[in-house]
Amino acid sequence: MANAGEEFRLVSPGIEHDGRLPRKYTDEGQGAKKNISPPLEWYNVPEGAKSLALVVEDIDAPDPEGPIVPWTIWVVSNIPPSLKGLPEGFSGKETAEGNIKEGHNDEKVPGWRAPKMPSHGHRFEFKLYALDDEPHLGNKVTKEKLLDSIQGHVIGEAVFMVHF
Template identity: 75%
Template structure:
């Protein structure tokens, strides 16, 4: 990996490592289904905003063998930020400051914010994909967001965890 490469990392998840239980729907007590901490480095020059899409890239669909299942969508992340703290999901309004303007889209459970994986999906890969964009994006579902960013992507960084 080049030192100046656009990278996405987490202090709690190594690339291709296991997604800790507290970030799933199988956590215990209050430590359950909270968004993991994320950090990024070397945001491409000219980036106006960042967008994050987290998907189970091994999710089965009865009509199609593999259809990604969306766990989290976040748009309009300022490029000046260096990451999102643990438990950020659902609190963007409370946090304010540098986080003002960030919006969470609906996941495939049809609710906004982070929803971690749950049984019977063990063995799946959860892919965190951060896009550096040359514009701010309006919120919609994942398909519409992925269509909207076409032609606006300056770079992408990927972190993959196993569940």
């Protein structure tokens, strides 16, 4: 748990902050090595956190109907605050760690899905929420359900940005 004054931080050993998302984590990866979730590590989890939740979005996704609408790439909830991160390729694997749940992304499937991009230069935002409660989301977790359920329970946020 964090000491006062230490920033709640999210990093990826596989990606530099504001760096490029390596191809193997996208739908453009070589061979079978694609759609592997990147490794994540976090530091200084706020005191009193009972669970963590992660939302990854393409915040520059164009909507043919109008303005830019964030595209959900990955949702993970009920992460125990005792964990120090998620290893590369965590998505889609059964875990013995508590009852971590992977939510449905905007491709309507659970897990990590970095879409094939019509153009590059998009920003992907990884946002980790520290919560003073453990959300109860039922079987089908979505970003909307998660964000609704954590209102009033967020005691810290850590953000990590990469470019695609």
